[in-house]
Amino acid sequence: MIIQIYLQDMLKNLLKILNRIFPISDFLYILQLEEYESKRYFNRLKRFFWRRNLEKRDKLVYTTRIKIILCLALPFILITPPFTPFWIGLSNLILTPYFSFIRLKIQKRASLYFSKVNTKTKIIAVAGSFGKTTTKNYIYELVKYNYKTQMIPGNINTPTGIANWIINNFNPTIEILIVEVDTYFIGEIKRSLKITPPDIAILTNVGDQHLERFKNKSNLKKALYEVFDYSKPKATKIQNKKTNLEYALEVAKILKIPDDIIKDTVKKLKPPERRGNITKLNDFDLIDNSYNISETTGIKSVKNAKEISDRLHKKLIVMTAGIPELGDENKNGNINLGRVLGKKADVILLLQSIFSKDVEKGISKNKKIIKLEFMRDALDKLKEFDSKKYIILMQPELNDLYY
Numbered sequence: 001m002i003i004q005i006y007l008q009d010m011l012k013n014l015l016k017i018l019n020r021i022f023p024i025s026d027f028l029y030i031l032q033l034e035e036y037e038s039k040r041y042f043n044r045l046k047r048f049f050w051r052r053n054l055e056k057r058d059k060l061v062y063t064t065r066i067k068i069i070l071c072l073a074l075p076f077i078l079i080t081p082p083f084t085p086f087w088i089g090l091s092n093l094i095l096t097p098y099f100s101f102i103r104l105k106i107q108k109r110a111s112l113y114f115s116k117v118n119t120k121t122k123i124i125a126v127a128g129s130f131g132k133t134t135t136k137n138y139i140y141e142l143v144k145y146n147y148k149t150q151m152i153p154g155n156i157n158t159p160t161g162i163a164n165w166i167i168n169n170f171n172p173t174i175e176i177l178i179v180e181v182d183t184y185f186i187g188e189i190k191r192s193l194k195i196t197p198p199d200i201a202i203l204t205n206v207g208d209q210h211l212e213r214f215k216n217k218s219n220l221k222k223a224l225y226e227v228f229d230y231s232k233p234k235a236t237k238i239q240n241k242k243t244n245l246e247y248a249l250e251v252a253k254i255l256k257i258p259d260d261i262i263k264d265t266v267k268k269l270k271p272p273e274r275r276g277n278i279t280k281l282n283d284f285d286l287i288d289n290s291y292n293i294s295e296t297t298g299i300k301s302v303k304n305a306k307e308i309s310d311r312l313h314k315k316l317i318v319m320t321a322g323i324p325e326l327g328d329e330n331k332n333g334n335i336n337l338g339r340v341l342g343k344k345a346d347v348i349l350l351l352q353s354i355f356s357k358d359v360e361k362g363i364s365k366n367k368k369i370i371k372l373e374f375m376r377d378a379l380d381k382l383k384e385f386d387s388k389k390y391i392i393l394m395q396p397e398l399n400d401l402y403y
Contacts, residue, residue: 008062015070022077023052027085028070029060031092033401035184036065038093044401045085057374057400065099103160110163111195117172123196124178124251127189127227128204129220130297131244132157132180134271135204138248140178142265146257149176157182159191166195176255181227184213189226200254201231202247203239209294211327245269276301278308281394282379283387285312290394295333298323298395299340305393306344312391315346319378320395322355324402338362345393347385349378353402373403 019025030048034040048054060066073091077084126136133155140151152165157180170177181192206221214220228237236254241247245266252262271277274291287308289301302318309316318341326333334355341348342364349370350356356371363369370381375397382392 008067012062018077022081022084024070024074024077024084024088025060026052026054027088028066029054030401031069031088032060032063032066033058033399036092036096036099038089038096041089041092045089049085054400056403057397065095068095106167107159107163107191107195110166114166114170114195117170119172121172121174121177122199124176124200124202125181125193125196125198125227125231126179126202126204126247127181127183127224128202129207129209129224130292130294131204131247132182134275135202135244135247136178136180137272138244138269139251141269142248142252142257142262143176143255145261145265147175147255148173149178150174151178152180155182156180157192159188159195162192163195183223183226184210186214186219186223187226189223190230193226193230198227198231198235200236200238200251201227202251203227203237204241204244204247207294207296208327208330208333209292209297210325211330212325215327217329244271276304281392282382284382284385285314285387285391287391287393290396293323293396295323295326295330295336298333298337301393301395302337302340302344305391309391314389314391316344316393317347317349317382317385317390318345318393318395319349319351319375320359321351321353321398321402322359324355324398332358334358335362342367347390349381351375351397353398355402 015025026048030044031041034044069088069091072095073087076087080087124139126132126139128135136151140149143149150169150171152162156162156165162179162181177196179192179196179198181189183189203224206217206224208217209220211217211220214223228235231237238247238250241250249262249266272291274288277288279286279288287301287305289297293301298320305318306316320337320341322334323337335358338359339362341359342362345367347368347370348363349372350359351372351374360369372378372381375394
């Protein structure tokens with residue numbers, strides 16, 4: 001363990017020295033933010049080839065994969081420094097089949113283990129463009145008093161994440177397991193459900209998130225509907241509800257949760273952090289919607305925040321960086337967000353992302369726009385406003401790839 005820590009520190013120190021000559025960590029950071037997808041990494045190089053010191057909103061994490069990529073690329077980088085980004089990308093491309101094999105091996109192991117030890121557990125799987133985690137948490141709160149229940153926590157929603165959790169945490173004596181499944185490509189939910197085929201399958205919605213990846217809404221729909229296509233033959237399938245709570249209440253009804261427990265639990269339900277929670281930022285009331293954003297959710301959060309501000313007789317400040325991963329079908333999403341901001345917000349703290357110009361196009365000229373580089377800069381700007389007269393909506397800052 002001591003040797004491992006020593007080697008890791010040595011690698012970091014070596015990288016710091018080399019990075020003064022070759023921008024190694026910057027391109028490793030881009031690769032990691034793109035979740036090791038080679039095509040997306042190479043597409044980024046045009047914008048970032050000459051830029052340096054990119055780690056402003058987050059830091060490179062020295063995962064096993066990053067270390068192996070670095071070890072493979074480093075000799076070639078030392079010989080031909082100008083080709084640093086190419087060697088990093090090529091090393092990742094060469095190693096991708098190996099890591100894919102490892103992931104599939106883990107998933108297969110989890111599937112075999114789960115099918116072997118699971119004798120009585122009912123599985124509830126939740127998919128959708130948004131609202132998955134909130135729905136999952138609401139279901140857990142409603143059923144945990146009547147059934148021995150486990151919920152795969154947080155945002156563990158990929159096939160490998162689910163597989164690792166099953167291998168290390170699943171309790172075979174439980175009666176209900178609640179799983180959230182997400183997707184970046186057609187076939188990903190299928191892989192998750194090979195491990196945990198659901199008895200109750202929920203599709204919260206087909207929205208407009210990640211359309212840049214899926215190319216069109218038809219592909220997105222096909223990917224999300226895998227939650228139904230690969231559930232158990234006699235699974236109960238739930239969709240077309242209006243709210244997260246309605247989905248949770250439908251599950252509670254199916255599982256025959258007593259009315260008194262439902263009524264008492266519903267009073268106490270709160271969404272997960274950063275999903276519209278009302279909290280405090282200094283002395284301001286803050287509507288924290290900073291976890292994720294799409295055109296639909298971004299516009300909806302502004303409209304909801306305006307209703308809250310009107311109810312409290314306060315003015316509305318919105319912090320936003322715009323919407324990433326728009327596709328051809330919603331390419332004007334940031335302009336549309338700007339139009340809604342122009343109608344609903346009194347003050348806009350606009351982070352200078354690559355989407356800010358489009359957001360600004362949609363905002364009416366008489367609106368107060370304050371341009372900021374970082375979300376943390378907003379704290380100083382807020383000193384200019386009276387917390388008794390304003391309420392704040394915080395949307396995501398986005399990562400360094402979008403600046």
